[in-house]
Amino acid sequence: MTYVRERGRRVRPVVGLSILAAAAAIVAVLASAALGGARATPIKIAILSDCKGPFGNQYNADIGGAEAAFAQFAGSKLVDPSNPTKGFTGGSVGGHPLQLVGLGCSDSTPDAAIKEVKRLMEQLHADILIGPLSGDEGVATANYAKSHPNQIFINGTSGAQDTTLKVRAPNFFRYNGDGAMWNAGIGDLAYHKLGWRKAAIIMDDYSFAWTSGAGMITDFCAVGGQIVKRVFPPLGTTDYSSFVRQLPPPSKVDGYFWVVGGTGTIASLKAFEQAYGPLKAKQFIGNLFFGVAGNYQSIAPRINGAYTGGFGTPGLDYQTPATKAYVAAVSKYVKAVPPLGAMNVSNAYNGFFFNYYKDGQALVQALKADGGDPSAAKLGPALSKVVLNTPFGTVKLDKNRQAVEAEWSYQLVANSKGTTVNTVQFIPGVDQTFSGTYSPSTPPPGRNFPKCVKKNLSWIGKEKPVVNGVIK
Amino acid sequence: MRRYITLDRGIGIAALVLVVLGPLVFSGYWVSFILTQTFWLGIAATSMIFLSAYGGMVSLGQVGIYGVAGIVLGNVVTTGQVKGLHLGWSPWLGVVLGIGIATALGLLLGALASRSTGIYFLMLTLTFGVLIYYFFSSVTSFSGFSGISGIQGHTPHIVGDPTTHPNRLYYIALVTAFLVYLGVRYLVRTPFGLTLQGVRDDPVRMSSLGYNVTLHRTLAFTLAAFIASLAGVLFVWWNDHVDPTSFGLGPIIDLLIVCVIGSLYRLEGAWVGAFAFVLINNYTQSVNVPVVGGSFNTVIGLIFLVIVLLSPGGLLGIWGWVNRHGRALLAGAGATMLTKARPVKP
Numbered sequence: 109m110t111y112v113r114e115r116g117r118r119v120r121p122v123v124g125l126s127i128l129a130a131a132a133a134i135v136a137v138l139a140s141a142a143l144g145g146a147r148a149t150p151i152k153i154a155i156l157s158d159c160k161g162p163f164g165n166q167y168n169a170d171i172g173g174a175e176a177a178f179a180q181f182a183g184s185k186l187v188d189p190s191n192p193t194k195g196f197t198g199g200s201v202g203g204h205p206l207q208l209v210g211l212g213c214s215d216s217t218p219d220a221a222i223k224e225v226k227r228l229m230e231q232l233h234a235d236i237l238i239g240p241l242s243g244d245e246g247v248a249t250a251n252y253a254k255s256h257p258n259q260i261f262i263n264g265t266s267g268a269q270d271t272t273l274k275v276r277a278p279n280f281f282r283y284n285g286d287g288a289m290w291n292a293g294i295g296d297l298a299y300h301k302l303g304w305r306k307a308a309i310i311m312d313d314y315s316f317a318w319t320s321g322a323g324m325i326t327d328f329c330a331v332g333g334q335i336v337k338r339v340f341p342p343l344g345t346t347d348y349s350s351f352v353r354q355l356p357p358p359s360k361v362d363g364y365f366w367v368v369g370g371t372g373t374i375a376s377l378k379a380f381e382q383a384y385g386p387l388k389a390k391q392f393i394g395n396l397f398f399g400v401a402g403n404y405q406s407i408a409p410r411i412n413g414a415y416t417g418g419f420g421t422p423g424l425d426y427q428t429p430a431t432k433a434y435v436a437a438v439s440k441y442v443k444a445v446p447p448l449g450a451m452n453v454s455n456a457y458n459g460f461f462f463n464y465y466k467d468g469q470a471l472v473q474a475l476k477a478d479g480g481d482p483s484a485a486k487l488g489p490a491l492s493k494v495v496l497n498t499p500f501g502t503v504k505l506d507k508n509r510q511a512v513e514a515e516w517s518y519q520l521v522a523n524s525k526g527t528t529v530n531t532v533q534f535i536p537g538v539d540q541t542f543s544g545t546y547s548p549s550t551p552p553p554g555r556n557f558p559k560c561v562k563k564n565l566s567w568i569g570k571e572k573p574v575v576n577g578v579i580k
Numbered sequence: 581m582r583r584y585i586t587l588d589r590g591i592g593i594a595a596l597v598l599v600v601l602g603p604l605v606f607s608g609y610w611v612s613f614i615l616t617q618t619f620w621l622g623i624a625a626t627s628m629i630f631l632s633a634y635g636g637m638v639s640l641g642q643v644g645i646y647g648v649a650g651i652v653l654g655n656v657v658t659t660g661q662v663k664g665l666h667l668g669w670s671p672w673l674g675v676v677l678g679i680g681i682a683t684a685l686g687l688l689l690g691a692l693a694s695r696s697t698g699i700y701f702l703m704l705t706l707t708f709g710v711l712i713y714y715f716f717s718s719v720t721s722f723s724g725f726s727g728i729s730g731i732q733g734h735t736p737h738i739v740g741d742p743t744t745h746p747n748r749l750y751y752i753a754l755v756t757a758f759l760v761y762l763g764v765r766y767l768v769r770t771p772f773g774l775t776l777q778g779v780r781d782d783p784v785r786m787s788s789l790g791y792n793v794t795l796h797r798t799l800a801f802t803l804a805a806f807i808a809s810l811a812g813v814l815f816v817w818w819n820d821h822v823d824p825t826s827f828g829l830g831p832i833i834d835l836l837i838v839c840v841i842g843s844l845y846r847l848e849g850a851w852v853g854a855f856a857f858v859l860i861n862n863y864t865q866s867v868n869v870p871v872v873g874g875s876f877n878t879v880i881g882l883i884f885l886v887i888v889l890l891s892p893g894g895l896l897g898i899w900g901w902v903n904r905h906g907r908a909l910l911a912g913a914g915a916t917m918l919t920k921a922r923p924v925k926p
Contacts, residue, residue, distance in 0.1 A: 213865060213875070217825035218727055227862060231609045244726045248821050251729035255743045255820065270726075313718070314725035342717050343725055552663075554720060 150205045151475065151482045153178075154228035156212030156221065156239025156249075157264060157464075159193075162370025163216055163241055165402050166460040168192050168445040170264055171211060173461040174238050177468025179441035182206055182475075189443040201472055202480025209234045216241065216370075218248035225252050229259055235482035236260040238467045241460070243268035243287065243316025253277035258484050260491070262471060265463040268315040269322070270552045272510035273540055279484050281491045281509045283470050284420050284463040286540055287316050288323030288553065291395055291417035292515045293535040293571045295328025298393055302415070304362035306334045308355045310376065311367035313340040315552070320395045322553035324365045324417065326542050329560035330568060336361060340555055345372060348379035358384050358391055369397040377410060389413035389520075399423075399518045399529045401458035402448050408520040408527040415532060418516040419459025421500055423531035425577035426516075427453070430499040438465065466503065470494045501536070512539045516574075531574040535567050587903060592848065599754055603747045612746035616818055617858050619753035622851035623760050624811035625838045627804040633845045634768050635800045636697075636780035641689060641705035642808045643835050644712035645682050647827025649812030651716055653678035654728035654822050657735075664728040665721065671736040679809040686805020687798065694797035697783075709832045717824040727823020731816045739817055753814050757851065760807055764847055767803070776800050837884050843894035852895050856883075 157170035172192035178184040184199025184206055186192060199206040209232040212224035221240045225248075228234050237259070240249055246266025253261040254277040263271065263282035267290065272282050298304040307328060311321040325335050341351040348368070355364065368376040373394075381387055389411050398407050398416040422431075435456045444450045445461065455461055474490035481487060496503040501514035515535045521528050541547060543565045551557040573580045585593075603611050624646050631637040656677050659668030693704045716723045732742050742749040767773045776796050778786045783793045816822045825831075834857065842853020860883070861876055869878045891897040 210866065217725075217828075218729075218821060218823050219819070219826040219831075222819060222821050224865075226613055227865070230613060231862065244823065247726055248729055248823075251821065254730075255732060255741070268726075313720070342714065554724075 150207035151201065151480065152207050152209045152233060152235045154210050154212060154232060154234035154237050155208070156214060156224055156228060156237060158216050158241045159213035161215035161217070165447055166241065167213070169401070169448060169455065169458055169461040170239070170241060170464045172442045172445045173464030174468040176438040176442045177465045177472065178206060180437050181469055181472040186441060189441065190446070192442060192445065200480070201475040204480035204482070212239060214240055214245055216245060218244040221245035222248050222252060225249055229256065234259070236262065236471060236487070238262045238464065238471070239264035241265050243319065244314055246271040247275060247315060250275040250277045250280045253280040260482070260484050260487050262467045262491070264467065265460055266316070267319060269319040269540065269546060270315060272508045273546060273548060274552060276508050276548065279488055281470070281505065283466045283496060283503055283505070283511050285511055285513055285515060285538065287320035287395070288326065288542065288546070289513070289538045289540060290419055290515055291320060291323030292327060292538040292567060293533055294393055294415065294417045294517050295324055295326070295333060296331050296568055296571060297415060297517055297533060298328055298363060299331045299333050302363060302390055304328070304333060306336050306361045307363045307365060308337040308339070308361050309335055309365040309367065310339040310341065310351065310355060312369055312372065313342045317367045317369065318553040318555070320417070321365065321367045322558050324367070324393070324395070325560060326545050326558050327565065328365070330563050330565045332562050335560045338555065341368065341372065341376070346375065348372065348376040349383065352376065352379040352383045358388065363391040363393060366392055366394045366398070373397050373403060374406060377407070387411050393417070396459060398520060400460070401454050404520055404529050405527045408522040411520060412522040414520050416518045416520060418518060420513060420515065421457045421459050421462050422516045422534070422574070423518045423529040424453050424457055425528070426531045426574060427577055428499070434499040462500070466496055466498060470496055506539060508540070510540045512537065514538065531577060534572045534574055534579050536570070536572070538567060602750060608746065611750050612742065614858055614862065616746070616750045616753050618851060618855045619757040620811045620814035620818060621838060621854035621858065623757050623814065624808055624835055625842065625850035625854055626760055626764060626847060627807035627811070628835060628839050629844060629847055629850050630764050630807065631800060631804045632839070633847070634773060634776050634780060635797060637797065637801070638702050638844070639705040639801070639804065640702060640832050640836065641708035642804060643827045643832045644709035645686055645805045646808040646812030646815060647712060647716070647822070647824070648685055649678040649682035649809035650816040650822040650826065651723055651728070652681050653813055653816055654731050655722060658728055658730055663720070663724060663726045671734055674734070675736070675813055678813055679806065682809035682812060683802060683806045686808070687802040690798040690801025690805070694794045694801060706832070709827070710829065713824050713828045723823060725823060725825070727821055727826070729821040731822070732820040735817055742817055742820070749814070749817055753818070756810055756814065760810065761847055764807070772796070772799070837880060840884060841887055841894055843896040845893060846896050849894050849896045856895060
């Protein structure tokens with residue numbers, strides 16, 4: 109039974125005073141919680157990633173990557189090396205202590221990301237944000253950055269092209285490639301190595317997948333390939349059968365570019381199997397969703413031998429003294445990244461971990477250059493000038509503060525020893541514009557853009573094969 | 581001199597005074613984030629509570645309707661952003677079109693839903709909400725999943741840029757919330773409002789008396805859509821961004837939780853629930869609930885369960901109980917009889 113309030117009841121003075129006093133106390137507590145404190149001298153850092161949604165399993169990898177860099181380059185220490193979300197303590201640059209003011213938890217949606225960004229930057233007063241993880245979150249965060257010029261935003265792993273090519277917030281820096289860049293070279297590989305001439309593409313209907321697919325389309329068409337069909341299942345689709353049926357059957361095309369992420373990757377491949385029979389590895393090329401840690405272990409047995417676009421890191425077979433030193437260093441500071449397991453080569457090479465690691469490294473490097481000053485006026489120019497020497501290649505920023513970096517292509521392998529990701533080619537010096545294909549004035553990648561056009565890309569023909577983990 | 585002000589009203593007036601003085605009392609974050617969000621979220625909740633408390637209709641379509649207002653406004657006013665129609669029209673025209681189109685949609689959806697009741701009405705309105713979500717997700721020229729950003733750069737002069745002038749939006753949201761509250765309170769006392777409550781209590785009898793039940797429900801739904809659209813406009817001014825996930829299934833459930841926590845049967849519950857929801861959302865992110873794990877979702881879920889099991893009237897129901905029994909305890913034996921409440925059919 110429900111009750112409505114009564115009206116006109118008189119209140120006894122003693123009772124009323126008591127309740128009002130209690131209410132005043134509550135208000136005082138709330139007000140004291142609400143009143144902001146004075147800004148402290150430490151360098152206040154916040155890290156934003158996805159603890160929910162399709163990429164929620166990468167939360168510890170992201171946080172752990174950034175924290176590993178702070179530990180390695182600024183002397184901080186993880187509170188619990190087996191659980192990066194517990195945060196870190198200590199560490200300083202130029203005499204200024206690092207302070208982790210908060211971790212943001214988004215769910216891959218821009219709406220959730222913006223609310224978390226506001227909480228971290230306005231409630232917890234972070235000077236610097238590292239994040240977010242996914243494409244549309246990045247676009248929204250860059251827009252937020254534009255209206256908050258006194259704070260610094262370093263992209264996590266989000267890879268929508270618009271974030272840096274269109275929004276171009278002066279205080280937003282991205283040290284990772286975008287989704288298109290990560291797929292540089294994969295179209296050339298499809299054309300020349302697999303002999304594809306006609307292909308279809310299926311991609312999630314949102315900005316990261318559009319960007320990722322744009323890289324495949326541009327690269328494949330540049331060397332003469334044709335995209336005969338584009339299919340766009342909405343994010344969150346659980347039954348892909350109707351979308352798979354829109355694809356031409358395997359007898360009508362040479363292959364498929366597959367850009368379906370999250371829980372949809374396996375579901376969409378299963379739907380294809382049900383529609384057209386067993387998967388033939390040579391007819392499928394995926395993007396990073398095929399090869400990322402946590403995914404390839406289940407996808408490789410299903411589609412053993414398929415090629416995939418990269419994520420800014422090489423496959424697990426590429427090991428040099430520099431990469432071994434990197435793995436040893438991060439393993440010293442981060443013992444595990446749940447639920448992906450103990451720190452090992454696979455987790456250290458995971459693009460989520462490594463891209464956040466690069467962000468932390470770039471931040472420390474810039475802070476060292478400006479004497480530990482976190483103000484946007486000083487730190488911004490310092491970040492623009494950062495050149496990162498990573499175990500996987502050199503990273504520098506273009507005029508839009510977007511990384512120019514080397515990319516890698518993979519091959520999924522499943523054998524008696526288990527599953528792994530091997531490197532098949534190395535593509536140096538990939539930039540966001542794809543040799544002028546994309547610019548601030550071109551339409552953003554979408555359902556109808558880019559067109560399939562033959563053209564010259566700067567890296568075509570210059571990709572270096574990687575055999576048994578060695579660049580040839 | 582005897583005092584005739586009730587305790588409820590006293591607290592309400594104190595709260596009003598406090599929020600009017602908000603920028604002087606609270607930190608910038610509380611003004612621009614916690615309280616402004618509470619105001620517009622409370623307005624959205626009011627549209628649901630109005631239908632529930634006075635029309636007997638629990639609608640899950642209100643979030644979709646405020647989303648339409650927000651998306652329309654974003655498309656109309658922005659230009660040079662990544663997504664949207666880039667119309668770049670007057671901010672006031674954006675407000676009028678946003679509210680107008682959302683309200684017209686409410687009229688259409690209300691006409692469709694008004695013949696159903698109970699669980700069927702709930703499901704139908706949930707379908708409306710999901711339909712709106714997928715429409716804007718799929719029609720990428722309007723939004724797509726990326727949504728529209730940069731709306732704060734295209735607000736009317738009186739609003740300004742909420743980032744640099746948060747107090748303006750704060751007071752606009754506060755005044756709007758207050759006017760919505762007064763307006764609904766007034767409306768439910770008019771012949772239309774009384775008829776609507778009659779329809780809520782016994783539609784068959786009202787129909788036999790000659791009242792057009794369907795029309796009254798449709799109009800109530802339309803009015804609720806108008807209220808929701810006000811929340812939508814304030815939301816996009818506040819958030820600077822709108823995309824389909826701003827009004828997807830998550831926010832639909834969130835609004836239901838706000839109403840249940842506050843009270844599905846009292847207008848004040850809209851803002852009480854919104855305030856509690858926003859506070860919990862903000863201050864439990866780093867909490868790790870023992871044994872079961874999780875943070876905000878676990879906390880809000882547990883509170884929701886407790887409210888549903890122990891106090892269907894929400895926090896205001898708990899407050900009423902505490903008020904009655906507290907005074908009875910303090911006043912001595914038998915005082916509870918003085919506070920016997922009047923039950924109503926929800």
